[in-house]
Amino acid sequence: MLLLFLAVGGLFQHCMAVGTYWCVFVSVLEAYANGNLTDACSTMTPVHENAQPSNEPCLYETAPSQTAIVQGGTLTITLRNITNYSFKGYMTMAFDASQPDDAGPIGTFSMPTDGQILSCPNGVNNAISHQDNNSIKRNVQANWTAPVDFVGTVVFKTTFVRGLTAYWVKEPSENVTVNSSTDSTDEDTSTTSTTPITPTTTPTETTTAPPTTTMTTTVPPCGSASSFSFSWITGFILLMMAFSSTTVAV
Template identity: 25%
Template sequence: MARCKPSLLLGFTVLWTIISPCNAFPSGAPASACETMLPGHTGVQPQMAPAPYEFLVSTPSFLNGQPINVQILGSAYRGLLLEARSFGSTAVLGHWQTPPNDTKLLQCSGNPQGAITHSNTNIKTRQTTYTWLPPNSGCPKVITFVATVAQSHDVYWTNMRSKVIWRSE
């Protein structure tokens, strides 16, 4: 029966730790998270308690092509995936304008500006404002903002939803 030397086993373990993929995304959510809103933090599940965050949306209604400001209210957070969707759909709508510091655009549903995500784990606060533009035409009558917000790698809430926003006629 062959035996491994402890030093060989330790060396293999260290090498495996270095080369094995890590499913944490400190530089932003992967495009694979666009539909499910799940960040893919290995071994960690979303929080089941109600999220300590809420949306502040600059208007209760919108016009095609008119910008809407969105803020996430609550304690500081490090990670984010933010989308606008037709009520009841997982496809993103419109596009996000230039993202604030420590965030970036993410291609979702084939739209290069379809979502906003974190670009690092620096703190984001309630003063961080994200600006969304509805499509110039063809936008549904009702939209909602959907987010996953992470306080840390291990503490996050998924599928948070804003109140619905109605298109003005």
């Protein structure tokens, strides 16, 4: 079996000769080696003969680890299957959700766990893709860093390739909000400035203590008991004196 590589529309197809030629999809990414990266970056579409993207719901998803970060912040994206089907090829970029895709990808990627980093036009390390389209993939992760001068909403778009007639183009992720780093700092400052306010109410509660001292001054009944003792003793003495005088008179 003779293996041929044909260039079609600036991209490669993987073909096998068995009497007549029929093409087996490899992926749009094989064109990178020959420098045809511009076409791949603009379409994110693999090249098959007589094949179209699948109309079925996508079997895979691109999941960001966070839905909000700050300028220059980093998050992790995970390409994963949501069924039991693995995938062989992929290509992922991040886009400003408020702009058309032809505005180009934004941000930078780190090396994925299974694949390679690409530099599409007008950027560096702004896309990732598979490197070996024969390996079975169920979970691929990579870090993405937001531009330091960007504030807005980002969406990750991934082309997933399962096989010759099963592929999905530019499947969107959940939106990610990139906030201003200054706004984040201001929010932190305002939050901490409100915390000392609560302790200031505690001293006012101690002003209710004085009534306890006024209650201790209401002890005079003890004084009246002393007066009663003194009167009783005096009466007893007078009684004894009267008794003595009566005895003498007798």
